[in-house]
Amino acid sequence: MTAAGTTLLAIGTKKGLWLASSSDRENWTLSEPKFLMEEIPSIGIDTRGSRTRLFVGRMSWHFGPCIAHSDDLGETWAEPQEGGIRFGADDGEALERIWQIQPDSEDRPGVVWAGCQPISVWKSVDHGETFELNRGLWDHPHRSRWGAGFGGAAAHTVLPSPADETIHVAMSTGGVYRSDDGGTSWQPRNSGISAYFMPDPNPEFGQCVHRVARDVDPDHLFAQNHHGVYRSMDRGDSWQSIAAGLPADFGFVMLSHPHRSGTAWVIPLKADGERIPPDGRLMVHRTEDSGTTWEATAAGLPAADYNAVLRDAACVDTALIPGVYFGTRGGTVYASADEGRSFREVASHLPDVLSVRAAVVPA
């Protein structure tokens, strides 16, 4: 069940944005594409307060990246004339891609974070009208030694804690960093996460973390790594493998339950060198005990699928019984109204799905 209202599912692809809506999360209406021929690698839906603001990170291969927002559920869009996500002339860099747009918690209503390529974190305190580069991370002495994943050198995950001034950032390939002071200073937090591709497989930083999700207990985290699935029960101070029971420890997706501690979802891929669902069988795996055990479901998913699911191409909504959503690089989008026990197709034959976000919005 959802709260009163419509569930909006925003689907960012390699060639535009589609919006799907549903009153029951089972029957969906799909819009015409917006921003056709632009990549939409990031979406944020900010439902705090009385207004729903939809954000997209746009990427035109010709005319560059930008952030845009809509206050009418995607009918019209605005770009900041000044103060968008742009480096200063003295920074010597140009924005390449906006990887994540993350509204902060309810008690910080104007704050919106963005994780970007080149590796950088940006903060807005005015509901996403203007953004400022986080200098603590940008000037970090480790920055010159952070590497690039295949998709680019990006801060792809920004996780502000609703409990305090803690923020976690994850980057490929820099690993997990934590700030305890709202973003002023940052420390690597990768103890226990392997970097098998480096001479020292247990470095202080440099891990290729694909996605980190925060549990409803804000001290608990889950991480899907470039080979390796982990949890931390101490804010990232230490990480333990929770890959046992999964068919593979590679993948990009990590989702956590918005209301119930210990529940998370992953969508494994076979391996670094074979980025397809294991045995060509697309499956979602759910844990309800913080990764001690996993349960697989393929209900409603195709018998064979050789497409990967990217890190931002999966999400949960915040309904009492949360919906789970994901899209594949083959352009099919699935939705579950029962916490990932069964799925239904929302759309198919779209361009590669890069990002999905869902929220209950006023009808």
Place this chain on the structure above:
Amino acid sequence: MYSVTVLIPTLLRPYLDGRSEIGVEPPPRGDLSSVLDALCEGRPLLGQRIREETGALRRYVNIFVDGEDVRRLDGLGTEVPPGATVMIVQSVAGG
């Protein structure tokens, strides 16, 4: 002050109220950079689509001055004589 004509590609016309060409009067420095500065004065989003924050011309944006690709000339320093036509066009890239 002198005048040049700038031809605008379809995807950038929304930043110019739909116009396909516009006359601009850059200061007499006479290079492409000054022409773009004049074109984008008061139109920051148009400027961001053409040049990166570093000032560099975006990789897949091509500009021709009187039919010559500026990347084969002096880039943003290419001389733009009075009466010239500056054509901005997205490159034939993509899949």
